[in-house]
Amino acid sequence: MENNIRITNDKVEVVYLPFWAGCMVFGSGLMTVGGLFILFYGVPTSGILRAFFGIIIGIFGTLFFGSILLKVISVLLSGRAVFTIEDGELKGRKKAIPIREIEDIYWGGASSIKYIKVKTLNNKKIKLSTYNLVSEVPVNHVIETYIIPHASPDLKSNWEKRKQSQELNKISITK
Template sequence: MFVSTMLIKVLRAILTGKAVYTVQDGYFKGKNKAVRIDEITDMKWAGSSLKYLAIKTTNKKTIKLSSYNLVPEEKVNQVINDYVIPNATPEFKRNWEKRFSNKGA
């Protein structure tokens, strides 16, 4: 049952032909949700079978944006570094740097 539900979600995401995540007009967007970049305080990968980004905002909400395992984490991280971090809050910049400063070591 679980596998068929996940398969349907992944197929639906593939067949729509849209990007999994986009950065546009000051927002980081997933398929059904968008978060203002200047409201993001933290972002991390979560999930076991289907990966998603767990985004914490300045108003203490957590928003989940699924990747449907269609795009590698490294590619998404590069987009975040290139397009989100330059416009992010100082808190998010610190949290992101702490999380990924140990990856190359």
């Protein structure tokens, strides 16, 4: 966990590990190549029905995994920090939110593509993507250690409620 958190002077960064980035690039790259292989090799050499399904699978596979590959590569080229806490602000790659203005912060997205959703006191909803390069454990640690102590009372109560409900879910699952 501590490998994902870089602390310097007045700055806390959540960074990805090269191994995770390599896995994401390899996996999404392999699936993109697989989609292209189906489109350009499998479809022309097969019958009508198989070609029809090959076109559908190839196009969706190439578009989905290709977009993930491009996003991950853009993150890799922009630096190792997925998000940063500096000068009282939570900063993503493109957005910065003052910590005092955060009303709620929680995980969103499907289990395969996770991101952090931030709701401000002005009812703005901002999405900070982790690009699946950082797990929930170090992110939650940074939120609890560096954001919650400086946060608004609304965020503190919302975070505690969510934490308690997760603990109750864990207890009910183990029974």
